[in-house]
Every structure is written in C-alpha cells, then in structure tokens.
Amino acid sequence: MLNEFKEFIAKGNVMDMAVGIIIGAAFTAIVTSLVGDLINPLIALFTGGIDFSGWFYSLDGETYASLSTAQEAGAPVFAIGNFIMAVINFLIVAFVVFMLVKTVNRVKAAAEKEPEVKEEAPKGPSEIDVLLEIRDALAKQKAS
Template sequence: MFQEFRNFIAKGNVMDMAVGIIVGAAFTAIVTSLVGDIINPVIALFTGGIDFSGWFYALDGNDYASLEAAKEAGAPVFAFGKFVMAIINFLIVAFVVFLLVKMVNRIKDAAAKEEEPVAEAPKGPTELEVLLEIRDALKRD
C-alpha cells in the first residue's frame, strides 16, 4: 500500500496540481489586495463610498436600525445588499483576473516569438535537384 501511495504521489499530474494550488493561493492574495486596496478605493471615490451591504429587508415586518440590529433581534432577514456587493466584487475580481491573464498571455507570446528558431536553408541538394538527377540517370539507362 505504501508503494502504491508513493507511485501516486510521484506522478507528474499530482505534483502539477499541488503547484497549481499553491500558486493559486498566492495569486488569490495578490488579486484580493489589488481589488481591495487599489481598485475599490478608486471606485468609492467616484461613487461617494456607496456600500450596499447594509441594505436588507426584515421579514418580520419590523424596522431595524441596521442589519446587525435585526440579526441580534433574531429577525429573519433578507440581506439583498450583501448579495449585490458580492456580485459587484465578483465582477471587479473577474475583470482584474481577465486583465492579468491577458497581460501574462502577451508576455508569453512575446517570449515565444523571441525563441522561434530561424529556419536555416536546407543543406545538400534540393528536391528538384534530386528529381532532375533521377531523370537524367533514367535517360542514360
């Protein structure tokens, strides 16, 4: 059983997956910081700091000062503002990831163009020259 486990771990795709998870976690931290620390403050500057997360509807019909007050009172709450904020944050994160992937793809394409080997002229006779030699040899016989 230990042998099977060792063979499983040693397979390339398991290691690739592990590296992908680790890099993904680090990438998540970068994207979260970019969105939270750079993009959201700029958006808040233009929108006047609108925060939808406090929007809610108490299903018991009572009025509460805040979402937290309604939850403390044990009221059933339809917290649609948090859902709206989650959608907005998702769209911002998705756009940032799109831009980052686009940038990485440009860098990869530029690196691939630099690495393309220059096609060298073939050494020796060309195909036409070989065919002409065969034709001439057949004419002699």
C-alpha cells in the same frame, strides 16, 4: 499508495494550484479593501451618500435600525447591499484576472514568436562578382 500520493503532490500542477489558492486568498483581502475603502465611498459620493452595505429587507415584517441589529435579533433578512457588494467584488476580481490572463497570453505569444530574419539590402556587387566579371571580360578579349 503512499508513493502514488507523493508523486501526485510532487506534480507541478498541484503545486501551481496551491500557490494560486494562497495568492487568491491574499488577493481577496486586497479586493475587499479596495471595494470597501475606495469604491464604496466613491459610489456613495456620486449617489448622494447611499451605502449599499446597509440595504436589507426584513422578512419577518419588523423594522430594524440596521442590518447588524436585524441579524442579532435573529430575523430573516435579504441582505441586498451585501449581495451588491459581492457582485462588485466579483466584477473587480474578474476584470483583474482578465487583464492578468491577457498580459500572460501576450507575453507567451511574444516568446513563442520566431525571431524575424531581417533581409539585408543588397550592397552592390561583391568583390568576387567584380573579379568574375573581369575574368570573363578578359577571357572574351583573348577569344576574339
């Protein structure tokens, strides 16, 4: 059983998956920063200062100054702004993955494509062709 486990771990697919998970975790931090530090301020600029992360609805009927205050009070809340930010994060990640897969597929297709054999334009008769014509012409002259 230990040998089977070693074989399983040594397979390329498991190693590729592990690398993908590690890169994905690092990529998540980058996307979170991109959305929080760059995209949110742009959205707020175009929407008149609206900050999605502060959008919430308290289900207990109480009014709270902020989402963190409501959560500290233990109130049940719909954190609508957090959901919107998660959707934006997802769309960004999905777009980047799409572009990455598209690029990889393009590179794969280019690598698999057979090199085109360029046909050289005829340069005219070769020396051998000219010599054969001369021989044939001489043979005709002798025969006549």
